[in-house]
Amino acid sequence: MSSQGRYRLHYFTYPARAEPARLMLTIGNIPFDDVTYTPESYAEFKPKAPFGQVPVLEFPDGSMLAQGGAIDRYVAKLVGLCPADPLAVARADEAAFHVEDFFATAHPEAAFHVEDFFALFRPTWYMSTAEEKAAARRAILEGPGRDKLLSLSRLIEEAEAAGGWIAGDKMSYADIIVFANLSLLISPAMEGTPPPNLYDQYPVLKAFRDRVARVPGVREFYRTHTEPIRSSFRPDSERA
Template identity: 30%
Template sequence: FGQHLAKRRTLSHNIDFNFGGQIRPDMVMSSDNPRRPTSGNTAMFHGCTLTYFDGLGRGEVLRLALNHLGIAWTDDRIKGSDWPALKAAAPWGKLPFVKLSDGTHLAQTKAILRLVGKQGGLYPADALAAFRVDELVDTMEDLSNAVRLTGDGKEQAEKEAIRTESSERGEIHALLRKIDDFIGAHGSGGFAVGASLSIVDFAVFSTCSSIASGVYDGVPPTVLNPFARLQAVRKTVASLPSTIAWYEHRGDAKSKGEIFNAAAKDL
């Protein structure tokens, strides 16, 4: 498995977010030459590698959260054609996963996200607030599944029509309304839960942006427009210096989905 990873081109990052959003050449890290050691709770993630496909999907929330920690890490993007040879050796046979610098493997997106949050100060200490964060993170998976399964098995034109209907006044719209109401009840100031940044803000941003970005045929790009509180969370995350720097760093490699994500700062 390690031989496969060694053959792929990967990018390592350590971006200074206090440099006016610009990325100097010395901010792009190589795994064998870290600029500085990381202290504190985030140290376990210093020099880690995140492996996922070259797309948004389940990997983007982890990329943004790891990047926000301000540590050196490697964004290992594999091709679909590489996956069959890697699957048997991957934890649980799934992507994404994280390999720490000591060789420890971490798997399952939400479990990794919670650990990043706990180690990086992005997870509430209060038990009920932590529950609300987990509750909405889990709901993001429900939302993704609802969109993916809507119109499943239908001919393309019919599937798109069903998704458009559901997005505008059906199941997808209703679930988005519940999410917006949840944010109104439990969040404030552009944050989904509480009044400060947590992992659930990255989850809401990644999932909802993906849905509206054109990844799912038939879902209009205006699907999120009626939900002001949800959109405020997207704006909050997109406006973080770490997020701005991340998408600027991606440069010409940015996909249409990444361009859509980055544009949320202008909402």
């Protein structure tokens, strides 16, 4: 049941698929209940979720919207972070789709053949030892991950030169999604691989991540969400 007049965003505590929506609602000053689950407490919500998964955005009337991408785009429109021009929206999506499938399911054998940058890392979550994970992630970072980071870097460099932001002259949901995924990649959630200083090798990505981290609503969010797992989402000068 939704609390009166407020959105409720259902997700796990960690800063992954729901993080862009959390940030955009904060930027737009839209009050919402950030309903976070542990694996244990999630079991009760799962049967109520439209597709049995989170994130889910629950509207004040109790109806629900699933799929992180749909939620992001709906919230972006609510708060003025969705461009009006169809081509600008396509540019936003181009960048967002390039990065946002971090959690897409891929078989370990297929890890180096998937298209999306973050999907590369998915199989490593299921490796049993820290050494195995670190070795697999290093291989990704030196191989296909590097190519993906370089293409993202080129995309951002060209977009910034053309308009200032990924989809033109205004910040959009694409900037928030790319920021959240770049920050997650170097979060303590990744257990040290990739290393927190990964973007020293990618100055465009480093400057971009830092720039979005300094947007007032974003900075404010991480001043009140101080869990270690979110330390990598802060501006560089405020990272521990």
